[in-house]
Amino acid sequence: MPQMHPDSRQDSQPASARQSDGLAHIAWAEQQAALVPGLEAVAPRPLAHAGVIGGGTMGAGIAVALLRAGLQVQMVERDAEAAARGRANVEKVFASMVAKGRLEAAEQTAILARFASGSDYAALAEADLVIEAAFEDMAVKHAVFAELARVCKAGAVLATNTSYLDIDAIAAQTGRAQDVIGLHFFSPAHVMKLLEIVVPAQVADDVVATAFALASLLGKVPVRAGVCDGFIGNRMLAVYRQVAEFAMEDGATPYQIDEALREFGFAMGPFQVADLAGGDIGWATRKRRAATRDPRARYVQIADRLCERGWFGQKTGRGWYLYDKGARTGTPDPEVLAIIEAERQRTGITPRSFSHAEIVRRYLAAMVNEGANIVHEGIALRPLDIDVTLVNGYGFPRATGGPMFWADGQGLAALLADIRRYAEEDALFWRPSPLLEQLVARGEDFASLDGAVHGATGAAA
Template sequence: MTLNPSADVVTRELRGKVLLVTIDHAPVNALSADVRRGLLAAIEAADADKAVEAVLIVGAGRNFIAGADIREFGKPPVPPSLPDVCNRIEACSKPVVAAIHGAALGGGLEVALAAHYRLAVNGAKLGLPEVQLGLLPGAGGTQRTPRLIGAQAALELILSGRHASAKEALALGLIDRFGSSDDILAEGLAYAHELLAAHAPVRRTRDAAALSDRAASLAAVATARAETAKKSRGLFSPLKIVDAVEAAIEQPFDEGLRLERKLFLECIDSPQRAGLIHAFFAEREVLKAPETRDAKPRALNKIGVVGGGTMGAGIAVAVLDAGLPVTMIERDDESLARGRAHIEKVYDGLIAKGRMSAEEKADVMTRWQGSTSYDALADADLVIEAVFEDLSVKKAVFAELDRVCKAGAVLATNTSYLDIDAIAASISRPADVIGLHFFSPANIMKLLEVVVPKQVSADVVATAFELAKKLRKTPVRAGVCDGFIGNRVLAVYRSAADAMMEDGASPYQIDAAVRAFGFPMGPFQVVDLAGGDIGWAARKRRAATRNPNARYVQIADRLCERGWFGQKTGRGFYLYPEGSRSGAPDPEVEAIIDAERERAGITPRTFTDEEIMRRYMAAMINEGANVLHEGIALRPLDVDVTFLYGYGFPRYRGGPMKYADTVGLATVLADIREFAKEDPLFWRASPLLVDLVERGANFASLNQSA
């Protein structure tokens, strides 16, 4: 007997006394309305059929159930709801077994928790990652999980959103058995028949007793609430999760479910949910670039890195961590030894934290080799230049790469600002040249701007995206201009911050307002962290082409002239006594600011934090629109992902362009026009922003049409 309800996405077949229920909804068995209907119908059928003595739920393909259908969020609900499906599975009068392989995440794990017995095989990953989308588990996850594994373990799992392996899930008590083979169907059927042979009863998770020590459970909740208030500042859903788990301790199951549902719906209505889900889809969509559709990546077996400074060493670590061999080039033996020491310092730090063994470090370092001769790069498939930010220096490096590298080798520059078209044009093979702009520290930061010059071959762009995948980076395609996407926009909102500082806001107030908005650091803290000399060098480089009518705030230059470059010199905008990483306000800096205001003839005025953020965000959004208008970024989501992964933009706000849509483009444009009364040159509205407002459109519409 085989029945195919709900458009064949859930099938059922009687295997002896076991009703085999298979979810087959490509690509990941997401819990669409059809899947929910099919599961509900299968349980109803099992209860009604005397020939069925147990139910086995499995997923076809590579996953059990990867989660809810996220595209349904925010739309009118289609019955049956997932809580109703889970409650019906748990209420089944016959034992229900969930056999898990691949992903059992979010609603997928909630379905498994509603079953009476759970088995998982190697490679399975179990988790409740809803917090990463601004949500909480809304189908019993906050009620069944703590009853099954205890409040402390449940809170850690749900608040982190992390995935547990099958073996960890067994140790936690999330599952009952670890399957020894990869054949999920055979393992599941064997377990179901074994349970029948043992006359195993229906065993409902709602009745599990892991919360029996009420005092310990409430103590775990109190600890989680205090830690979450600190760690998840500004986020809506994490504290709701703590409230829901507390209800699992304090209230009967059905009342706890009602509270969970109420809190879940509050999260659904939160703007944070919209921002986080936008970020979720944007980081997947950003992988699609025009050049990657048809072009095949070139080989990536051997990687070269030119330069062993902080950036070059960080890039080398990222490549080594991906399992690839690295050849590092430096100008002399002493510099090469320093480059190797930079790399070893990273791994020694991991050893000190217990995250790596000395043997593992030694194994990684066998893939590193260094040389002072470019000839060592003769067989490299891809070489990344990471030397001093000077066009003539970089051209000299590329001349050497042109001489020694094999035909078809990809030649990449890690420049943050410089003209990659000019670098490419200086050698005999411009089609092989691309920009790979890593962010510091390069072994940790996820963003990789793939900068596409005019003459580059499509397969070189595809190779860059493939490298990003191997390095577990998030690539964003960018065009060539001064600063590409991120640093170009940064220069503009940093100028807005400088102008506010000169007009009367202290750098410390501006930083505090930006942190309160959700950034981890304010703009002046970022300057001190990166090194004020870097921006100073860029400003001096641009001096010849700067519009003489444009406002130029000299406060940062005055600090740099004193050698105050930030953390590395012990003072910048902030004071860093005795190597401290957290700066203290500096009265001397405030005196320099006062003197500069007087020199510029400015009478300082006060700014509210809200006024600071309106200007800061208007500058960011307007330049983001210019970047789109000029085709430097192809889609608004490319700008959003750049800022989420490279500049600390609060993820729950979705990125600057998503944020602009949230507040309304007409509101942003009105602000820009208001600010233009003071400085019409700086506050010139982007033609794209004006056009979108006139058409009643928004940035999201450009994502859909790209």
């Protein structure tokens, strides 16, 4: 049974008291996120041998996490050369741990004795769990899962690490959809705490229970999500990133926007994050979505102009910022500002000034509104799951308690009023969430929903 929320007050507390409440809330929320209603009496499947498909940054990170948890791990890559690179990626992580004094050399040797890499899927025949971390392309996923369905033993859990793609569609072509689940790790996978457990329609309850047991074994913070484009976190990211781009095209600079959000408490602003992640990742997603994008929707093309020049961020030495060779911190780029100004002229926008407060308010209002939609649709079970996701995977400042807890403290009526005012500029984007409107009409807050979920292990609550 969910425990009582530690503090659901909506008063004008001092900042220090509100931060204390925020920290208490997120600690409580993380405990609750691991307690999915309907799974209390379901035993997980055995976990001793694991497979990982793909030896790039993500696959290697997942392999490291599994090895550190004591599992036997078999990595499979497309050929012997790629398998050797994947092994080298894993070994490099452990060598770094030894160099930093976080691991003894003898421990490294013992751990790597439980690791193998190769190119033959038959090596996965006895795996209890296989996690696919291949290229983010549906045809690639289908090919991988066809092989897994062929070679893996009955009852093996087949997981995909996809960030966006339809896991129901992946599961449907395996002939064993009851065994297929999403395990969305965050990079670097052996460091980042969040694990989105994405629950397709036909998955067996004991597979979901196994995913939560794995999260506990790995020391991860699990959040249950339903199937949609981007699940919880990346779906929200796509929306609040748009707000940042709107503000940029309307007159703010990316550097001002990043500064405003750092002042709020984020370690990095959205444009710094884009440079760290690699602009080509978002570009590929935008191109994938182009065919289904609403032609009435506003679409800011500035990021595309940068990507067309090959400016993908830190890895290319240039993105929204300029980077000296090997530098992790960038400096503002006058040529980016010139590209922004050219785009404003092309679209007929007269730039205006933005205060930091307005930038933050719009950014968070969009985040909360989409979070409310995600809860309303059953993609997230409770508002607390939104908070846990954004704090542990997307850099939302922990002391605020997460976006939904923050919204309760601001007052949902005031936030809804702002969204309705923004809708006068763009009614399509700023559509108030039905859940937000319902809560305001009832005089309730998001916290009132955090204990109101029962028996929701399936894809929709």
